[in-house]
Amino acid sequence: MSLTIGERERTRRAPGSGTPPASSGGPGARRVRTALALARPLARAIDWAPLAAVTVFLTALVSLVEVGDELSAGTALNLMRVGGTLLGGAAAFALVDPVAANAGPAPVPRWVRQGLRCLLAGAVATAVWLGAFAVVVSRLPTGQLFPLSDLLVEAVVCLGVGLAAAATAARFTSGRQAAIAAIVVQLMLVLATVLLPPGFQLWPPTCGYGHWYEAHRFWLVMSPLPLLWLAAANRDVR
Numbered sequence: 001m002s003l004t005i006g007e008r009e010r011t012r013r014a015p016g017s018g019t020p021p022a023s024s025g026g027p028g029a030r031r032v033r034t035a036l037a038l039a040r041p042l043a044r045a046i047d048w049a050p051l052a053a054v055t056v057f058l059t060a061l062v063s064l065v066e067v068g069d070e071l072s073a074g075t076a077l078n079l080m081r082v083g084g085t086l087l088g089g090a091a092a093f094a095l096v097d098p099v100a101a102n103a104g105p106a107p108v109p110r111w112v113r114q115g116l117r118c119l120l121a122g123a124v125a126t127a128v129w130l131g132a133f134a135v136v137v138s139r140l141p142t143g144q145l146f147p148l149s150d151l152l153v154e155a156v157v158c159l160g161v162g163l164a165a166a167a168t169a170a171r172f173t174s175g176r177q178a179a180i181a182a183i184v185v186q187l188m189l190v191l192a193t194v195l196l197p198p199g200f201q202l203w204p205p206t207c208g209y210g211h212w213y214e215a216h217r218f219w220l221v222m223s224p225l226p227l228l229w230l231a232a233a234n235r236d237v238r
Contacts, residue, residue: 038108042116045097050090050179051121055128058083062135071139074205076146081203083132084155085190087125088162092182094121095166096175114170114234118163129155145207150216153223154203160226162186167233 062079065071071079094117133148140146166182173181193202201211202218 038113038116039120042113043120046094046117046120047096047176048094048124050093051087051124051128054086054090058086058128058132059135062132062139066139070141071136073140073144073146073207076136076140076144077151077205077207079136080129080133080151081154083129084151084158085186087129087155088158088160088186089179089183090162091121091125091159092162092166092179092186093176094118095163095170095182096179097170110236111234114167118167118230118234122159122163125159126155147207150207150212150219153216153219157219157223157226158186158190160223160230161189164226164229164233167230171233 061082065079066075095114097113097117129152133151137146162182165185166179169178169181172178196202202215204210204212204215206212
């Protein structure tokens, strides 16, 4: 028996008829789904030990320094700056992928994998820093100026430099050497900014005084640079 035109169309559209269903969403939606599916295995593959060690150390530091007394503003500033630097260095280990060099072509682009590693480690490091900030604020005298936004910009720059330096080093070497190289670069940049002449203070010792506002305008303007560096370093290796 011959089929009518309408019956032939229904047969072509029926499940199992051999015609693949139209994909829901475009390439962007597929990339998002792929990234979400990758997040769990990448989280298991990341070396979390350095971040865990820094978390324990920083928690002890902000809790035990001048224990029993209120923190001075200068001490609190130093604690948060040390914490930002340490967390930036520890997060660099998240970009270490020792098997990538021998794994051959991967179904997911390198920039997606490395970008997810950065997001996961950066989110954890930021959460730890915010927790330390909350502890420090609880120990300050009532009414003490201690602006979250300004200090968070400092921490984000430290974190971004650590991740970007690690991403760059990971293009040339595998293993922990990449993270160690990133820590060296980060410490050199911090030291260079600390040793600037007094007229160019980028780490003012007192909140709200001296060069505080000028320094933090500088940090705010500079904050996209580590992120641009990171994006360039995470691009696919040709």
